[in-house]
Amino acid sequence: MRFLHVSDLHLGRKGREEDIWRQWKKVVDIALEERPEVFLITGDVFDNGEADVELKKTFCCSLQPVIEQGTEVLIIPGNHDLRQGNALAGLEKAGLKVFYQYDVYFISEVAFHLFPFASNWTGQDLVKMKKEVKARYQIGAAHASYVALPEIFADLGDSQAIHLPLTREDIMALNFDYFALGHYHNAKHWQVGNTQCVYPGSIEPLSFKEKEKRCVFLVECGEKLKVTSIPIGCQRFYAERILQIGPQGLDALWAKIEELSAHLGPCFLRLTLRGMAETVRCQHWQSQVSAFLEKRQIKVFWQDETVDLGWIEENTLAKQFLESCRQRGKKSPDKDYWWRVFYRGIGLLRQCQDAYKEH
Numbered sequence: 001m002r003f004l005h006v007s008d009l010h011l012g013r014k015g016r017e018e019d020i021w022r023q024w025k026k027v028v029d030i031a032l033e034e035r036p037e038v039f040l041i042t043g044d045v046f047d048n049g050e051a052d053v054e055l056k057k058t059f060c061c062s063l064q065p066v067i068e069q070g071t072e073v074l075i076i077p078g079n080h081d082l083r084q085g086n087a088l089a090g091l092e093k094a095g096l097k098v099f100y101q102y103d104v105y106f107i108s109e110v111a112f113h114l115f116p117f118a119s120n121w122t123g124q125d126l127v128k129m130k131k132e133v134k135a136r137y138q139i140g141a142a143h144a145s146y147v148a149l150p151e152i153f154a155d156l157g158d159s160q161a162i163h164l165p166l167t168r169e170d171i172m173a174l175n176f177d178y179f180a181l182g183h184y185h186n187a188k189h190w191q192v193g194n195t196q197c198v199y200p201g202s203i204e205p206l207s208f209k210e211k212e213k214r215c216v217f218l219v220e221c222g223e224k225l226k227v228t229s230i231p232i233g234c235q236r237f238y239a240e241r242i243l244q245i246g247p248q249g250l251d252a253l254w255a256k257i258e259e260l261s262a263h264l265g266p267c268f269l270r271l272t273l274r275g276m277a278e279t280v281r282c283q284h285w286q287s288q289v290s291a292f293l294e295k296r297q298i299k300v301f302w303q304d305e306t307v308d309l310g311w312i313e314e315n316t317l318a319k320q321f322l323e324s325c326r327q328r329g330k331k332s333p334d335k336d337y338w339w340r341v342f343y344r345g346i347g348l349l350r351q352c353q354d355a356y357k358e359h
């Protein structure tokens with residue numbers, strides 16, 4: 001018995017529709033090639049509860065060949081599916097099995113415990129709900145936030161981690177062989193007691209937090225439980241770079257921009273600009289860079305951390321601080337250190353002055 005575990009498709013995400021659809025087609029091809037008994041989707045099939053009727057139809061059609069080959073498609077809703085409506089309504093007509101209530105689904109010696117999504121539940125509710133059934137393998141499926149791994153908790157943030165928080169103790173108590181999870185958007189595979197826990201992550205990166213490789217998981221329930229990740233690449237990735245304005249000013253950074261455009265493919269790029277520049281000129285330069293990179297399918301998000309030269313000129317304290325850091329930098333073997341001190345100090349000085357003005 002083998003099953004494919006996929007999650008967080010977010011079909012219909014505004015501006016990313018085509019990218020996501022191309023990724024989804026790759027996933028369907030894997031299902032057709034591997035012919036697993038079960039195709040399990042752990043929530044967030046659609047980005048919004050009011051999914052487009054045409055999109056829903058195309059989604060159902062794309063799965064018909066999978067159903068025809070004898071694969072059961074099991075879906076639990078995610079928070080996005082149920083946001084402002086129910087995007088999964090009507091999917092059963094196309095032969096997909098959607099679980100709005102906790103149920104155990106048996107397929108050749110394997111029990112799938114399918115938990116639907118409710119925003120006010122916690123892992124304890126799943127523990128109370130779980131039925132004891134006999135089967136060779138017990139598989140759990142939930143759209144939940146595992147809060148015991150710091151990197152997952154940090155990425156989800158407070159606003160997302162309140163969605164069905166799940167602790168290590170909850171997973172121990174549930175005692176599944178494999179816990180199929182959805183909600184967290186980077187692939188993660190770890191073990192708690194006897195349970196192999198997996199977040200496949202979203203099928204296409206959707207934010208700057210989603211920098212890891214995209215994949216789906218194929219699970220074999222044979223002699224032993226065997227978990228394999230299958231990479232699916234991506235359409236557009238997210239990248240971050242820091243640009244430091246040197247003594248030659250902004251124009252000297254063009255070489256670096258050209259290098260970036262030659263090496264990065266289609267992507268979303270966060271550019272942090274640091275150093276000193278005259279604000280108006282700096283903004284003009286940024287828009288030139290954005291337009292240049294846009295032509296090469298790189299969409300830029302600016303993080304402007306520059307210090308306005310005009311402001312320093314007018315500010316006696318800032319001017320003295322700059323001079324003092326310059327002098328120390330000259331004498332120090334680590335010039336960079338004094339520049340960092342300068343930017344940090346000047347940032348704090350501006351914050352203090354802004355706060356003072358507000359009062």
Ligand SMILES: [Mn+2]
Nearest residue numbers: 008044080183
């Ligand atoms: Mn999601």
